Every structure is written in structure tokens, then in C-alpha cells.
Amino acid sequence: MHSRPHILVVDDEPQITRVLRTSLNAQGYEIRVANDGETALEILKDFAADLVITDLAMPNMNGIELCRNLRQISQVPILVLSVRGEERSKIEALDSGADDYITKPFSTGELLARVRAALRRSPPNASPPQTKIEAGDFQVDLDAHSVSVAGRDVHLTPKEFDVLLYMAQHPRKVLTHRAILNAVWGSNSVEQNEYLRVFVGQLRKKLEPEASAPKYILTEPWVGYRFEPGN
Numbered sequence: 714m715h716s717r718p719h720i721l722v723v724d725d726e727p728q729i730t731r732v733l734r735t736s737l738n739a740q741g742y743e744i745r746v747a748n749d750g751e752t753a754l755e756i757l758k759d760f761a762a763d764l765v766i767t768d769l770a771m772p773n774m775n776g777i778e779l780c781r782n783l784r785q786i787s788q789v790p791i792l793v794l795s796v797r798g799e800e801r802s803k804i805e806a807l808d809s810g811a812d813d814y815i816t817k818p819f820s821t822g823e824l825l826a827r828v829r830a831a832l833r834r835s836p837p838n839a840s841p842p843q844t845k846i847e848a849g850d851f852q853v854d855l856d857a858h859s860v861s862v863a864g865r866d867v868h869l870t871p872k873e874f875d876v877l878l879y880m881a882q883h884p885r886k887v888l889t890h891r892a893i894l895n896a897v898w899g900s901n902s903v904e905q906n907e908y909l910r911v912f913v914g915q916l917r918k919k920l921e922p923e924a925s926a927p928k929y930i931l932t933e934p935w936v937g938y939r940f941e942p943g944n
Contacts, residue, residue: 717741717742717743718742718743718763718764718832719742719743719745719760719761719762719763719764720737720742720743720744720745720762720763720764720765720766720828721744721745721746721747721753721756721757721760721762721764721765721766722734722737722744722745722746722747722766722767723746723747723748723749723750723752723753723765723766723767723768723771723776723779724746724748724766724767724768724771724794725748725749725768725770725771725772726768729768729794729817730746730748732821733766733824734746736821736824736825737825737828740825740828742828745760745762748771748772749771749772749773749774749775750767750771750773750774750775750776750778750779750782751773751774752773753765753767753774753779754774754779754782754783757783757787758844758856762789763789763790763832764789764790764791764792764828764831764832765779765783765789765790765791765792766791766792766793766794766828767779767780767791767792767793767794768793768794768795769793769795769797769802769806770795770796770797776793776795776806777805777806777809777899778899780793780806780809780810780811781809781810781896781899783810784809784810785878785879785882785896786855786882790812790813790831790832790834791810791811791812791813792811792812792813792814792815792827792828792831793806793811793813793814793815794815794817794819794824795814795815795816795817796816796817797816798816812831812834813827813830813831815827844856846878846881846882848881848884848942849884849941849942849943849944850862850863850929850942850943850944851881851929851942851943853877853878853881855878858871858874860874860877862920862929863943867919867920868919869916869919870915872897872912873912873915873916873919875896875897876893876897876909876912876913876916877916877920879893879896879897880893880930880938880940881940881942883940884940884941884942885939885940885941885942886939886940887933887936887937887938887939888937888938888939888940889936889937890906890909890936890937891937892937893909893937893938894906894908894909913930913938916930917929917930928941928943929941929942929943
């Protein structure tokens, strides 16, 4: 962790971000602010946060999507602040990768205590978000949304890229249908295996030397898939 812990605040309400910036700056924290999840991910490319504090309801990319995206690339602690106090919202946020949840309105004292607790649990020198993956025959560039296989550039649709990215982040591991669907389409789609079959079929046509005898994306019958990137 830095000598001054770095905190990214993600909220589209200026009043909330002003209060958080003032309160956290007064405690000696280094603060950056984003008003949606997409902007937060861009900031994190250059700002190695020790903690992310995020709202749920935001434009472009909401807090749940931000949690899922962050968990694909980082283990930085995530603290959710939301007006949604019902149990279902808390469970969804925690299942998506959040570490803690505070309901608005909140007291400054409680917030600072939760921040201190999260930072105590934070691994030292948390790694910045991964932007490139090189595994076997594959090179995946998250910034450029580009993929090459054995030196050959492959054009993928956004969802095909998301499926391959999740697999490339977990090479040689058995990935269940539910895990992939939840990571790419969200928790509401975890029973819709036909989505996955279609996209895996499309990926095989583009990636595999012989789609009828795949060597990269292997089927684990009744369970899911296993990504073998090659030597």
C-alpha cells in the first residue's frame, strides 16, 4: 500500500463525491473521482487504488457491472454505498465482488471506520489492473480489444471478446456454464446455456485450426469448458 492510501470514489451525485472527497482528504487519503464505471476503469489504468468506493445506480456502467469487471482484473477492496437497503441488492453486490456495503444516508464516522477496515485487509502494493494477457498461442489486449492467435489477428465481436477474456484469465481450469454466464451476461442469465453454446461455437470457428476438433476451447461434458492456450 502507498504511504498515502489511494482511494477511487465512483458516484454520479456531485454532492456525495464532494462530501467523500472532503472527508477522506481530511484523513490523509489520496482521492480520485469518477462518475460512472467506465470512467472508473479508465482512471484505474494510471491510478493504483488501494480501495474503490462505488455507488450502484450510475449511467453507462453501474456499480454491479463495475464490481464484476474489477474482479476479473484486480483484488482491490470494493466498498459499495447505495440508497438500496433491501437484502437482495446487498446480496447481488457482494456476489458480484464487493467486500462491504453501506446504505445511504450514512454517518461519516461509520464510513471512515469501514474504510480503515477495508484498507487493513487490502494486500500490500495492490497490482494495477491487468491490460494484456499473454498465454500460449494467445495475446489479448484489453485496451485495444484485440486478439491474436499464433501470430494471427482475429476479429471478435464484443461479446465473443468478453467470453474469450474470461477464459484466458482462467487458463486450464474447468469453468462452469454458470460461472461464465454470470461473468459475461450477469446473474440473470445463469440458466441460459444456449447463449454460451452459440458464442463458443462462433469462437471456435474463428480461433481453432479445426472447429470440429478443438484444441483451445475444450468441452467438459455437463459441466462447462476448459481453455487450453497452447504451449
